[in-house]
Each structure stands twice: as structure tokens, then as C-alpha cells.
Amino acid sequence: MSMAAVVRRGLPFLGLWLVLAGPDPSGLAFGLPAAALAAGMSLRLLPASGRAPRLRPALRLGAAVLQASVGAGIDIARRALDPRRGVRPGVVAVPLGMPPGPARDGFRLLASLQPGTLPCGLDGAGRLLVHALDTGLPVAAEMHAAEALFAAAAGQAVRHG
């Protein structure tokens, strides 16, 4: 693994250390090696892809995630507190356009913050199984919109066969 890759992966870890432990210079004697070790381990588990996230789509994605989180929280609160609403839970299979890999795993992570959806594995055909709180909602369409936003931010192409 190249030095540049270690530095690029290690800087966020160093930032994490600084936030957790404080900016005390004497603490850096531990923080720097810890960040370097974390970077090495991280690169071994998830090699550098060479694809940098793109800023503008990433910001758009961030705004969408924030908006979805608020919508999801309000949606849950209403369903939980209003007895006339309630839930119609079920599992929906959604075909994915992104190839398997870290970017798709990242999308899965964010997808569970969308209102009413919780990914719960893949089926035999490689489709994402999504547990939906209300199967009457357009679950697949919403997942595809979120996937497109995520793929744009990750610099990936989405292909629906």
C-alpha cells in the first residue's frame, strides 16, 4: 500500500482522535500511531478504490439523507402514536442497479434511514430485500431514487437490466 494512500486514509482517523481525546500535543504521541495503525487496518479491509466521492452530488446526498431522516422520524412517530394509522409491514424485493461492493454496502446503510424502509438481506436473484413499514407505499421507486443519488455521490454508474 502506498504512503499517499495511508496518509489519505489516516487523516480522518487522526481527526477522529483529535475530537475524542482533545488537541493536547502530548496526546499525539499516542494519537499518531493509533491513526496510522487504523489506516493500515482500514486499507487492508477496504482497499483504496481510486474513486473519490464527488463534492456536489455528495452534498446533495447529505441534504437528502437529512431530509429523509426527519421525514422517517416523523412518519414513525405518527404511526406509533396514532392508532388509526398503524403499519402494513411486509418484505419487498428491489432489484439493485449498483454492482456488489463497498459503495452498495454504503447505500444499504443509508437506505435504512429512509422513511419506512429497512434493508434485510439479498434474495437468490441478488435483489435487495427491504422490510417496508407500509407495503402500500411505492417502496421500489423510493429506493431507486435514493440509489441514484448515492451512486452519483460515489461516482458510480447505475444500471437497471
Next chain:
Amino acid sequence: MSAVLAFLGLLAVAAGAGFFVAGTAGVIRFPDTPSRLHALTKADNLGLGLVVLGLLPFVPGWFFALKLLLVWALVLLSGATAAQLIAERVRGPEPPA
């Protein structure tokens, strides 16, 4: 710190606590385990976010603010991951192809 900011902060913390209560109600009332996971992760994510937001006007420096935001981010990450792992374990039969 201005009184207006402090008031807004307290308002946000109270709203956050409200979402925790709603999430708990969902855990009790929803019929199946995955639905309860929805309630846990989504209501608490927003609830904690509002609590963190509401505490920001009271922190003694930007460093503490970053720490609070980091706590939120870590809870978000671990909550979303754990919820999917549990959901995968308890998932019912697959829908017809």
C-alpha cells in the same frame, strides 16, 4: 449566549425527547420485530439529532460541539448497521419472485 438561542436549544431537546417517547411507543405497539426496529432506529436517530442540536448552544467551545456531533454520527452508523443485521436474522419468508 443569547436567551433566544438557549430557548431554541431547550425546545429542540424537548422535541428530541418526544421522538424517543414515540419510538418507544412504536417498539411496544408495532406487530413484528422488523417494524419495531424501524421505530427504534428512525425515531431515535431524529430524537438524538434534535437533542444534540439543542445542546449545541450550551457547549463551552467548538471542540465539544464536534464531539457531540461525532456521538450522533457514531450512533447513526452503529444503529443502522445493527438494525440491518438483526432484520436479516429475523426475516420471514421471501416474497414470490
